Amino acid sequence: MTETRKLARSEWHDYFDRVARGVGTREVQIEVAALNLGDQVAAExxxxxxLSYDPKDDVLQVGTDHLDHNIPHPAEIWVAESTDGVEAIEVKRDNGVTEIIRLAKPLLLPAPQSASQNA
Structure with missing residues (x-):
């Protein structure tokens, strides 16, 4: 069963650090939706x-083998997770644009690192 939850802004950096540690190469589709654009597939x-969040520049960075896709100034980030792992990530921006990163196969996240592992 898939559950969707909103990540607190304070979670973004650590959450996407965990994603980056486990991602390897994973097939994704990136969709962009906005009233003035409609729904478009940016990458299929x-x-x-x-996949990482840079708090200094306030940007979610999606690196792929074909392009780098940056999502600047996210207002909200929602994740769809199941027991198999992360299935999709929805990013809502202040300007009304929503971007959805769909994973072909769920990504099981590594356990959070403890403070002693980060030292």
């Missing part, structure tokens, strides 16, 4: 090699 089932 390409290999994602990295």
């Amino acid at each position: 089932w390409i290999g994602m090699t990295n």
Whole structure:
């Protein structure tokens, strides 16, 4: 069963660090939806090699083997997770644009690192 939850902004950096550690190369589709654009597929089932949040520049960075897709100034981030792992990530921006990153196969996240592992 898939559950969707909103990530608190304070979770973003650590959550996406965990995603980056477990991603390897994972097939993703990136959809962009906005009132003035309609729904568009920005990338269709390409290999994602990295997904990270940079708090300094306030950008969610999606690295793929074909392009780097940046999502600047996210207002909300929602994740769809099941017992198999992360299935999709929805990013809502202040300007009304919503971007959805769908994973072809769920990504099981590594356990959070403890403070002693980060030292």
